[in-house]
Amino acid sequence: xxxxxxxxxxxxxxxxVLRTPPVRTLKGRTKSTQYHHIWSANLQRCVGAxxxxxxxxxxxLDYLANLKHxxxxxxxxxxxxxxxxxxxxxxxxxAVTCDGQVFVIERKxxxxxxxxxxxxxxxxxxxxxxxxxxxVCWTDKSPLTHPVSHNLLKMRQFSLSVHAEPKDRLTQxxxxxxxxxxxxxxxxxxxxxxxxxxxxxxxxxxxxxEHLSPATVIxxxxxxxxxxxLLGGVADEYAWWNSLLSTCEGAL
Numbered sequence: 074x075x076x077x078x079x080x081x082x083x084x085x086x087x088x089x090v091l092r093t094p095p096v097r098t099l100k101g102r103t104k105s106t107q108y109h110h111i112w113s114a115n116l117q118r119c120v121g122a123x124x125x126x127x128x129x130x131x132x133x134l135d136y137l138a139n140l141k142h143x144x145x146x147x148x149x150x151x152x153x154x155x156x157x158x159x160x161x162x163x164x165x166x167x168a169v170t171c172d173g174q175v176f177v178i179e180r181k182x183x184x185x186x187x188x189x190x191x192x193x194x195x196x197x198x199x200x201x202x203x204x205x206x207x208x209v210c211w212t213d214k215s216p217l218t219h220p221v222s223h224n225l226l227k228m229r230q231f232s233l234s235v236h237a238e239p240k241d242r243l244t245q246x247x248x249x250x251x252x253x254x255x256x257x258x259x260x261x262x263x264x265x266x267x268x269x270x271x272x273x274x275x276x277x278x279x280x281x282x283e284h285l286s287p288a289t290v291i292x293x294x295x296x297x298x299x300x301x302x303l304l305g306g307v308a309d310e311y312a313w314w315n316s317l318l319s320t321c322e323g324a325l
Contacts, residue, residue, distance in 0.1 A: 081157055082204030087175060090167060095121065095149035097163050115139065120148050127165060129217055130180045132225040133303055134168055140275045142300040145169045150177075158200060168304075176207045176304055183212040209305060216303050224281045228273035235270035243267050244276040247293050256287035 079085035109128040110119040115138035122128040137143040150167035166178040198208040
């Protein structure tokens with residue numbers, strides 16, 4: 074007996090996607106990429122990623138989950154079928170925000186974007202919108218730039234090695250002063266590793282779009298809009314696409 078799949082974008086479909094394994098097995102180590110198994114405390118499991126670029130995307134999703142912007146996420150989440158969607162594709166990631174929005178995420182390297190790929194991305198965005206799903210393309214130009222990627226890597230790295238006591242002291246200090254630059258914090262006895270580790274869990278914030286420096290301001294609250302930085306706004310349906318085009322002009 075053939076079982077009918079839940080309609081794409083429906084609550085039953087999302088529940089099925091999140092409770093089943095990834096639909097595609099990643100290739101593992103190749104000549105050009107390294108297979109990564111990244112532990113997510115939020116998901117309580119390892120998340121698979123093919124190559125460094127996808128690994129950075131996993132860290133971005135885990136960071137959003139740390140900040141309570143994302144409730145759940147999954148790699149290689151589902152396969153669109155020809156009859157319903159019009160094309161057979163497997164997106165890189167799916168993320169569900171804490172306010173119930175569902176994002177389908179592709180991870181691309183900007184220098185490999187061709188005119189054909191850009192047309193397909195635009196097509197996918199329009200098609201997914203018909204099913205109530207937001208479609209986002211993450212590249213090394215926007216939003217996962219070199220500073221953002223570097224900060225995510227270092228924040229997670231130090232979160233695994235820095236003890237709770239210095240992180241607690243920093244959190245309490247920033248709560249008292251509201252904000253302080255890194256140079257002043259270092260004079261107070263805090264180092265880069267403590268600042269980055271505390272930022273990973275959302276106890277302090279800084280502008281992750283810039284490299285951490287002595288002049289970087291560390292704050293008690295997010296004043297940059299990290300969710301908007303990584304997932305974008307939904308009011309302007311062409312905002313992400315226009316940004317992609319403007320930052321990838323040299324790819325053609």
